[in-house]
Each structure stands twice: as structure tokens, then as C-alpha cells.
Amino acid sequence: MMNDAINWEEMYVSCLPHVFHFFCFKVGTRVEAEELTAITFEKAWSNRMNYRQDQGHINARIFGIARKVAVDFFRQPKREVPLSAVLEISDPIFVEDDVQKRINFDKLILILSGLSEQEKELIALKYGAELTNREISQMIGLSESNVGTILHRIVGKIRLEWEK
């Protein structure tokens, strides 16, 4: 096995924000994004012995799990929103530190809701997970140039809405 040299603490610190932001784009609320991030890391962590050492492999594994977790989440016939999600607007982090960011994020999610599932997936992988076009292409089975072209088109569309 080649995983003995992996520093899992470092991996956690570097990957956690990307996984969390991936889910932010996917589900649109911080509480649900945290919940799905925790599920993803629990699945990844419990199978650490099966990981290779290179970062590309770890990213592929973790975002592979994250995508499955997202699919399972949307398959649930009924989603009960936790009370804390309803109350998220009063979260002191947002209220005191970054209300504008919260408003902007809500606006962004609203714009994204008009995109196709594939377009949303690409945005989540690019701007949430911060994967390269090559990593995304390997993950979703499109060519690298195709990923770049589609992303360019989608971002142009989103920016038009954003600047309205």
C-alpha cells in the first residue's frame, strides 16, 4: 500500500473547504452543505487504507464520493430542512461579518437554479471544488477542451444575470 505517507490532517485542511463549497453550489444552504461535507469525509476517512499517495488520486476519490453523496441527497423523496437552516439568516457569522456576501450567495444560487444539472455540476466542480479542467474532464467523461468551452459559456451567462 502506498498510503502510509499521506498526511491526513493536511489533506483534511486542504480539501475540506473545497468539498464544503462544492456542496454550497450543489444544495444552496450552508447547513445542508456542512451536513453533506461531514458525510463525505466520514466515508473517505473510514476507507483511508485504500488511497494512493498522489493528490490527484485523493481528489478524485473524495470528489467521487462527494458527487455520490449529492446524488443520494437529491434522490431522497422528502427533505426535512433542519430548524437551524430556517434560522440561518440569524447566524451571527453572516449577520455581523458578511451580510452582503450572504445576499450575494443567495443571488448566485438563484441564478444557478436556472441552469441545467450538468451546468450546475460543472460550476460546483470548478468554483466550489476548485478542480482543474483536466480533473473535471476525467471525472465527468468530457474532453478537457469541451469542459473549458462549456464553462466559458456558462460563466458568461451567469455574469450577464449577475450584473443585471
Place this chain on the structure above:
Amino acid sequence: MKDDFLYQNLPPLRKEFADKLYRQLTSKYPDIAMSRKRALTMNIQFLWKFALTIILMLFGFVLAAPTDVRAQVIQWIKVVAGFQLEERGESPILNGGEQITPIMTKESNATLADLASPVSATPTVAVYPTTAPQTILSNPPFAFGLPKYIPDGFILMDNGAIAKSNSWVSFAWSSQNAEIEMLVEQRYTDYPLPTGIDSAEEIQVNGQPALLIRGWWDENHNWDPTRGLALHWKIGDIHYRLIYYQRSPVNWEIEPISGDADQVLKDLINMAESVEQ
């Protein structure tokens, strides 16, 4: 492309959440080495108990059952090309949610080799670091040969392995989407090879009987006859095993063979026939 706004307006990751999750993960899965050791110990204990139970059941059965029924049930444990097979519908190792890799999971080899070894009455847990093939070949633990024929596109990898007991070595060749792994065991000691039901057949390697197994367990631990091919044969006492499989680039799980499985089999046989000791 102006896309800063897509990065800049994401909610910040809460430190409390990150710290809490980290504490949960590290307390639930305290140490990878210990977890692995525990899992392996459980696997080995499970396999030993399983084997012992089967032996006792068979013994009782031989004493009690009528002759015709006895004959039917004994077929459950098959011998093909000199290899004993334990046919089963479900993977013998059911801990955790992921697939068990044929050879890359060196612990699987260690378990198998240790169980098979006559000098290892009490199986011990051992984790095998990878070793460069050149290192293995410069000081081989026993005499064996490597295939002279390698299918196009496959490259010998650095992740060879050598058993602490010196009872087996392994090598791997990798292509863009597939791997071929070779296990060479100093002696096959008649331990049963777990396989799917009706997945094994006898074929020929250099005119000698060899065992072909089609498939591997899927992520639900059920046998899938399209997930890989394994070829076992012997040269003298030496037991050779070649396994071909393909992995998903997304989740690294073993997948059904996507190309021409007949050509893969021809390649494996060519590799096997090119081994000279």
C-alpha cells in the same frame, strides 16, 4: 473570463464545524495503522473460524449423510486444474464499504500467503511496503521467472511487493485504464481460492492445466463475472497468478472490463506462456 464573483461570494467555512468534524473523525477512526491492523486481525480470525467451521461441518456430514447426498454436496468444494476453489456468492471479507483489491491490497496477499504457509500456524498481521521490482529481482527470495511478453501499452510499475515470510512476490503492470498484477508464490499449499459460483474453468498454459477465473466481487460483495480475469498455473512447485482488471478513474473501484475480454485472456495466456524459470 471574469469569474471572481463565483469564488468571492461563497459562504465561509466555519472553523467550529471544521474542528468538530475533525474531532469526530479522529475519535471514531483513531489511527489508520491500528484500524488496518484490527481489520486484518478480524479478517484472519474470521477466515480461520470460517475454515474450522467448514471442516467440522464436513466431518459431521461425512459421518451422517447418505452416500448420494454426500456426493452432491462435496461438489461444492471444487478442484480445477489442481487448485481448490471455494465457490461462494458473497465476498468472504465483508468489512467496510469498498471493494477488496485483488493484489494491490497487499494485506490480502499477506493473509492468503500466511494462511497458506506451512510455517505460519498462527497467522500474523503484516503490512507490506512496496518494493521496486529491480530490488526484488536483485535478491529474489526464491527462483522464479517473469513474463517476456507484455501486452502493448503496459508498463512495469514501481509498486512490487515481497512477503516478509519470503513466500511470495508480486509485480504490477499498468496501462491507461487497466492493470495486470502478478503474484508468484513459492508453493501452493492447497488452500481454497474463494471465487464466484461457476466462475472457474480449466484451460491450458503451455499444454499444462491452468485455472481461469472470470470476475471479481462488486462493491456490494456480489460476484460479477465481468470484473476482471485471473489466471493461475504452476511451474514445478511455483504458483503463478496473473490478474487483469480495470478501475474507475472516479472512485477507483474495479469495474467491468470495457474492451475485448477475449483479447485480454489471450494476452494473459501469452504472458503466462512466456514465463521461463
